[in-house]
Amino acid sequence: MDWGILVALLAAAVQSGTPVLFATLGEMLSEKGGVLNLGVEGMMSVAALAAFLTAYFTGSPWLGFLAGGLAGACLASLHGVICVGFLGNQVVSGLALTILGLGLTHFFGTPYIGLAAPGFSKFAVPGLADLPVLGGILFRQDALVYVSYVLPVAFWFFLQRTRPGLAVRAVGEMPAAVAAAGLHPLRLRLFAAVAGGFLVGLGGAYLSLAYTHLWTNGLSAGRGWIAVALVIFAFWRPGRAVAGAYLFGGVMAFQLRLQATGTNLPSSLLLMLPYALTVLVLALSAWRGRGADAPAALGVNIEPEG
Amino acid sequence: MNVFKSMGAKLAVFCLGAALTLSLAACGDQKAEQKAADKPAVEAKPAPAPAADKKIKVGFVYVSPIGDAGYSYAHHQGQKAVAALPFVESSFVESVPEGADSERVITNMARKDFDLVFTTSFGYMDSTLKVAKEFPKVRFMHCSGFKTAENMSNYFGRMYQARYLTGMVAGQMTKKNILGYVAAFPIPEVIRGINAFTLGARSVNPQAQVRVVWTKTWYDPALEKDAAVSLLDVGADVIAQHQDSPGPQEAAQQRGVYSIGYNSDMSAFAPKAHLTAAVWNWAPLYVQTVEEVKNGTWKGGQAIWGGMDKGVVDVAPYGPMVPDAVKAKVEAKRAELKAGTDTVFMGPIKDQAGKERYAAGQKAPDADLLGMTWFVEGVVGTTE
Numbered sequence: 001m002d003w004g005i006l007v008a009l010l011a012a013a014v015q016s017g018t019p020v021l022f023a024t025l026g027e028m029l030s031e032k033g034g035v036l037n038l039g040v041e042g043m044m045s046v047a048a049l050a051a052f053l054t055a056y057f058t059g060s061p062w063l064g065f066l067a068g069g070l071a072g073a074c075l076a077s078l079h080g081v082i083c084v085g086f087l088g089n090q091v092v093s094g095l096a097l098t099i100l101g102l103g104l105t106h107f108f109g110t111p112y113i114g115l116a117a118p119g120f121s122k123f124a125v126p127g128l129a130d131l132p133v134l135g136g137i138l139f140r141q142d143a144l145v146y147v148s149y150v151l152p153v154a155f156w157f158f159l160q161r162t163r164p165g166l167a168v169r170a171v172g173e174m175p176a177a178v179a180a181a182g183l184h185p186l187r188l189r190l191f192a193a194v195a196g197g198f199l200v201g202l203g204g205a206y207l208s209l210a211y212t213h214l215w216t217n218g219l220s221a222g223r224g225w226i227a228v229a230l231v232i233f234a235f236w237r238p239g240r241a242v243a244g245a246y247l248f249g250g251v252m253a254f255q256l257r258l259q260a261t262g263t264n265l266p267s268s269l270l271l272m273l274p275y276a277l278t279v280l281v282l283a284l285s286a287w288r289g290r291g292a293d294a295p296a297a298l299g300v301n302i303e304p305e306g
Numbered sequence: 307m308n309v310f311k312s313m314g315a316k317l318a319v320f321c322l323g324a325a326l327t328l329s330l331a332a333c334g335d336q337k338a339e340q341k342a343a344d345k346p347a348v349e350a351k352p353a354p355a356p357a358a359d360k361k362i363k364v365g366f367v368y369v370s371p372i373g374d375a376g377y378s379y380a381h382h383q384g385q386k387a388v389a390a391l392p393f394v395e396s397s398f399v400e401s402v403p404e405g406a407d408s409e410r411v412i413t414n415m416a417r418k419d420f421d422l423v424f425t426t427s428f429g430y431m432d433s434t435l436k437v438a439k440e441f442p443k444v445r446f447m448h449c450s451g452f453k454t455a456e457n458m459s460n461y462f463g464r465m466y467q468a469r470y471l472t473g474m475v476a477g478q479m480t481k482k483n484i485l486g487y488v489a490a491f492p493i494p495e496v497i498r499g500i501n502a503f504t505l506g507a508r509s510v511n512p513q514a515q516v517r518v519v520w521t522k523t524w525y526d527p528a529l530e531k532d533a534a535v536s537l538l539d540v541g542a543d544v545i546a547q548h549q550d551s552p553g554p555q556e557a558a559q560q561r562g563v564y565s566i567g568y569n570s571d572m573s574a575f576a577p578k579a580h581l582t583a584a585v586w587n588w589a590p591l592y593v594q595t596v597e598e599v600k601n602g603t604w605k606g607g608q609a610i611w612g613g614m615d616k617g618v619v620d621v622a623p624y625g626p627m628v629p630d631a632v633k634a635k636v637e638a639k640r641a642e643l644k645a646g647t648d649t650v651f652m653g654p655i656k657d658q659a660g661k662e663r664y665a666a667g668q669k670a671p672d673a674d675l676l677g678m679t680w681f682v683e684g685v686v687g688t689t690e
């Protein structure tokens with residue numbers, strides 16, 4: 001394998017990993033605020049459709065990207081109202097959201113199958129793209145990938161270095177303390193859920209606007225569940241989310257390239273690799289007992305006083 | 307409710323969710339009522355024609371969405387020709403998954419007194435056979451399989467002939483002598499197509515090699531595009547495909563190289579890349595079948611395999627980048643095939659290991675073609 005192929009492989013890994021990265025960070029934000037949302041798969045799917053339709057009818061991929069985020073936020077606010085407002089079971093509501101989201105996508109998306117919308121294309125960042133190796137991997141991508149480079153840093157800065165970020169983390173750890181400090185735990189949780197949903201929606205938008213410019217049902221193809229798994233893998237830390245998303249993307253890209261170079265391994269085995277890796281990673285993080293890194297009040301609803 | 311404090315519990319919930327998603331995909335798995343047992347299973351051959359004053363009801367089952375290109379789109383063009391006949395009433399169901407779901411859809415059509423049902427994907431074979439046995443009065447035409455019954459025939463086209471011609475185009479247009487083939491599932495139909503494409507390419511360019519990547523999908527634009535990109539990354543400069551989505555065409559156009567379409571003319575998706583395509587043309591066969599039903603001459607138990615001579619398959623118009631010299635070579639072969647001289651799988655043919663499978667002058671029999679599980683010399687990849 002020469003350098004050119006390796007660079008191409010890693011560039012493909014970044015591209016495959018990007019939608020998963022958006023979704024993982026979104027779910028992580030929601031969970032940091034104490035709201036477990038298992039609806040990621042459904043939210044990504046609806047967001048992909050919303051993004052596609054918006055770009056298709058307005059001709060603007062950026063509006064489409066925004067619409068994807070808003071669609072994700074809308075579904076997440078439904079989850080937020082059920083769980084935060086009405087103290088519904090977070091697991092049940094999340095699973096229902098996945099089923100609802102996939103159903104909505106099939107219902108409204110089917111007439112548009114096979115149509116193409118204006119999307120994002122790859123371009124080289126002047127200067128940076130000419131860096132040896134790194135330029136080819138990181139700086140010959142589409143605009144949304146560049147957005148995704150900034151996001152984990154902004155995510156970390158918000159949670160660790162700002163007061164609202166601190167409040168979000170606190171409401172995921174000990175809502176009572178947040179109330180005692182004179183803040184609104186319910187509002188904070190709702191904010192975490194909806195903002196997280198927005199990021200998940202951006203991941204969905206990536207699928208229909210950059211990954212492919214064509215509409216088809218089932219674009220999310222399990223990536224939402226991978227994102228839920230990667231939050232655990234990342235121990236709720238954005239830096240590790242980046243590593244996890246690119247690792248998943250890398251294995252996905254690797255198996256196709258292994259076939260293209262003419263290996264004799266059965267293709268079924270290779271196609272299984274990304275999913276086998278996810279299971280392995282989950283098993284390993286459970287075995288190492290890193291559950292302690294989970295926000296203490298994750299999945300626990302805030303009961304009204306009295 | 308502190309269940310999520312423990313990692314184990316969260317994992318369990320995650321697995322539950324994943325399992326639920328998978329089981330949803332398989333829902334609708336209800337077995338059709340077993341009504342056939344008390345009905346006589348024997349029907350005279352040929353089947354009697356429907357009453358003259360009654361319209362013939364013809365149903366179609368498609369595996370993918372009709373879209374605006376692809377496998378089901380091609381079948382749908384045939385359906386339109388049938389529906390336009392004055393004595394026909396026709397309907398179709400698209401995106402029907404293979405397996406149990408298809409049995410439900412086919413049973414439904416049989417119950418609604420359809421006279422003739424076309425099931426257009428390989429994976430419908432067992433469902434079609436089962437329903438055919440339950441409803442002996444309904445006629446079934448199954449595409450691309452090998453099982454038949456008293457009231458069920460199968461049909462397909464010799465797509466490998468068109469594949470051979472597209473291979474000749476690709477073999478002449480490549481500069482690096484590496485052709486990429488985004489392949490669907492390792493079944494004889496797909497393997498036969500890859501072999502014919504390779505034989506065609508090497509007939510005009512003995513240096514050409516064909517690299518194969520399996521996606522195990524029929525329609526997944528993202529994955530199929532990715533697979534094409536992986537082939538481009540190892541140096542392929544012409545991309546051929548077997549799936550229904552234009553994903554691979556898009557990849558070739560973005561990289562500034564060439565592509566070969568499949569099913570129908572895909573040039574709209576990649577005008578700068580699309581050299582030609584191996585295309586289906588079902589209308590003549592479908593119209594003929596319906597007329598047979600009308601006249602009472604339709605027979606079950608048949609295996610119909612039409613080629614270019616019957617007009618079932620052909621190549622799409624060449625792109626403007628294809629030079630006349632290239633076209634001339636291909637057109638000469640095309641004229642031969644149209645005249646009914648099929649020398650696509652004519653020996654000498656060696657397999658990947660260099661072992662001679664057919665000696666010079668020996669032609670592969672149809673039975674071998676229908677059960678083909680090995681690659682010819684010049685293909686890089688595995689059939690597993």
